Amino acid sequence: NAGVMQNPRHLVRRRGQEARLRCSPMKGHSHVYWYRQLPEEGLKFMVYLQKENIIDESGMPKERFSAEFPKEGPSILRIQQVVRGDSAAYFCASSPSSGTGGGNTEAFFGQGTRLTVV
Amino acid sequence: AQSVAQPEDQVNVAEGNPLTVKCTYSVSGNPYLFWYVQYPNRGLQFLLKYITGDNLVKGSYGFEAEFNKSQTSFHLKKPSALVSDSALYFCAVRDRSTGGFKTIFGAGTRLFVKA
Numbered sequence: 001n002a003g004v005m006q007n008p009r010h011l012v013r014r015r016g017q018e019a020r021l022r023c024s025p026m027k028g029h030s031h032v033y034w035y036r037q038l039p040e041e042g043l044k045f046m047v048y049l050q051k052e053n054i055i056d057e058s059g060m061p062k063e064r065f066s067a068e069f070p071k072e073g074p075s076i077l078r079i080q081q082v083v084r085g086d087s088a089a090y091f092c093a094s095s096p097s098s099g100t101g102g103g104n105t106e107a108f109f110g111q112g113t114r115l116t117v118v
Numbered sequence: 119a120q121s122v123a124q125p126e127d128q129v130n131v132a133e134g135n136p137l138t139v140k141c142t143y144s145v146s147g148n149p150y151l152f153w154y155v156q157y158p159n160r161g162l163q164f165l166l167k168y169i170t171g172d173n174l175v176k177g178s179y180g181f182e183a184e185f186n187k188s189q190t191s192f193h194l195k196k197p198s199a200l201v202s203d204s205a206l207y208f209c210a211v212r213d214r215s216t217g218g219f220k221t222i223f224g225a226g227t228r229l230f231v232k233a
Binding site for chain 1: 124150152154160161162163164167169208214219220221222223224225226
C-alpha cells in the first residue's frame with residue numbers, strides 16, 4: 001500500500017506563473033488536508049477536502065489559492081500568479097473516512113512539494 | 119477554536135539523558151492528541167496518539183506521552199535520548215466534539231541530542 005504521494009517534489013516558478021501541486025492519498029482514504037510550512041516554521045492548516053467537497057478552507061488565502069479533490073484523480077492545490085512569499089513546503093495528508101477510522105485516526109503525510117518562486 | 123502551544127522552540131539534551139518536549143492544547147470539547155516527527159527535507163512521521171483510556175501512551179522509537187486533562191498538556195518523553203532523535207517535533211490536536219478531522223499543529227520544537 002503506497003503512502004501519500006505528492007508531486008512534484010520540487011517546483012520552481014517565476015513570479016506571476018501558476019503552480020499546481022498534486023496529492024494522491026493513500027488507498028482507501030477519502031479525506032485530504034493541505035498544510036503549508038514556511039522555512040523554520042510550523043505547519044499551517046490550509047484546507048480540508050473530501051471527495052468532490054471542500055469541508056474547511058479557513059486556512060486558505062482569499063485570493064489566488066484554490067483546491068479540489070475530484071471524484072477521480074488526485075487532489076490539486078493551485079496557486080495562481082505566484083509571488084515570492086508563496087515559497088514554502090506544501091504538505092498533503094490523508095486519513096480514512098469516518099466509516100473505517102473516525103476522527104481518532106492519525107493523518108498520513110506525503111513528502112511535500114517544495115515551491116520556490118524566483 | 120482549537121489550538122496547540124509548544125512553548126520551547128528548541129530543546130537540547132545529552133545522549134543517554136531523558137528528554138521532554140512540552141505541549142499544551144486548547145479545545146472546546148475533548149481532544150484527540152498526536153505527536154509527529156519531521157526529519158530534514160522529509161514529511162511528517164506519526165509517533166503516537168491519545169484517543170481515550172490510559173493517560174500514558176507509548177509510541178514508536180521508544181517515545182511516550184502523558185495526557186494530563188487538568189493541565190491540558192500532552193508532553194512527549196523518552197527515558198534515554200539518542201543522537202538520531204534529533205529532529206523537529208510537532209504536537210497536534212483534533213476536537214472530537216466537532217466530529218471533524220481538522221488537525222491543528224503546534225509551531226514545532228527542534229530537538230538537539232549531543233553525543
